Amino acid sequence: MVTKLTFKGEKRGKPRPDDERKRRKKDTKTENQETRVTLTSVNGLPTNIYDIPRDYLEYGWTLATSHKDLDGPIMICFDRSGHVGCLEFDKKDGLIAAEEKKVDIAEDALNFIDFEPKSPLYKLEPQEVTQVLSLVNIDNFLKLTQQAGDVPDNILKYALKNNEGKYLSYDVDTNTLTQTDVLTENAIFNLRANNDGLGFFISVGNVDSKNKLIVTQDLKFRIIQDTDDLLDDLNLYHIRIQTKHSDTGRKILASLDLKNGNRDQLFDDPKQNELLNRAAKELANNGMKITNSLLSQIKRAVEEGNLNEFLITVKEKIKSDRRA
Secondary structure (H helix, E strand, O other): OOOOOOOOOOOOOOOOOHHHHHHHHHHHHHHHHHOOOOEEEEOOEEEEHHHOOHHHHHHOEEEOOOHHHOOOEEEEEEEEOOEEEEEEEEOOOEEEEEEHHHOEEOOOOOOOOOOOOOOHHHHEEOOOHHHOEEEEEOHHHHHHOOOHHHOOOOEEEEEEEOOOOOEEEEEOOOOEEEEEOOOOHHHOEEEEEOOOOOOEEEEEOOHHHOEEEEEOOOOOEEEEEOOOOOOHHHOEEEEEEEHHHOHHHHHHHHHHHHHHHHHHHHHOOHHHHHHHHHHHHHHHHOOOOOOHHHHHHHHHHHHHOOHHHHHHHHHHHHHHHHHO
16 A cells, blocks of 8 residues: 655644545535636626627627726716716817717627616726727836835726826816826825725825816816815716726636537537537427527536437427417
8 A cells, every 4th residue: 555655844744544535525516616607796686607699708898896896997887967978088178078979889888787887887887099098007106215115005006007008197386187198196196995895985095185177067177185075976987997907807708718618528429419409409499599608508518418308398488488
């Protein structure tokens, strides 16, 4: 019998009874299975991730629902009394408010939220490159300027770059946002999550100064020092991000890639491949829509050796649905 070698200073673990080993192995398997999630909430509906078109994930835009989603290019969007739009950088006037007619409305936009969105605010996509800003990690800058320890837990600090790769910076003299090549304290944006719902409050410069980015009810952009937090309703923004950069989007794409890898392995087996194709054609002939989710179920039935039982169950469901 081969035993595990031990070295000087290493403690040998006590041997476990066979039943305990089996139990631990079973528990580990269960834990791994539970970490695999195939359902997510899309616009308020429980959705199988394999039914989501990959193009929507890779090229669409979605709502940032937490700090984990803040990554890559963003749109800073607003809703003021039913008038929606986004912030846009203009060379002449700096940051301005672009109204709804100047942005795209994607009716089929994906939002990983637990309610059905009614407002166009949840469907905005950029129409111009000037409406897209890039988040820049400034952790090193904060450390060098000894500001890293001063950040509250509910606030994230970023720099923002426009489409020309220039930093947006607060100009104290003109009270506007201009572009600059140099990262300074006036180019630091503070994003504070809305604890009462979705969205972020945004200020620029030192957190204590509370120089807030304001879009008024008549869609005028201003920077106002609001030390008493009286203008929070005009300082609340929804940030839209590329779906592939959102926390949920990244996880879904990783799961799809993993699934595709497993699918490729399955297709390498000619017998299983033939069974899969035959079953898919049979269900299609019976009027069943072939989706990634259904293919996944067929493959699982093939692997478990109960394909015939699975097909009978699905066909009976098709007949039952037709009678209903």
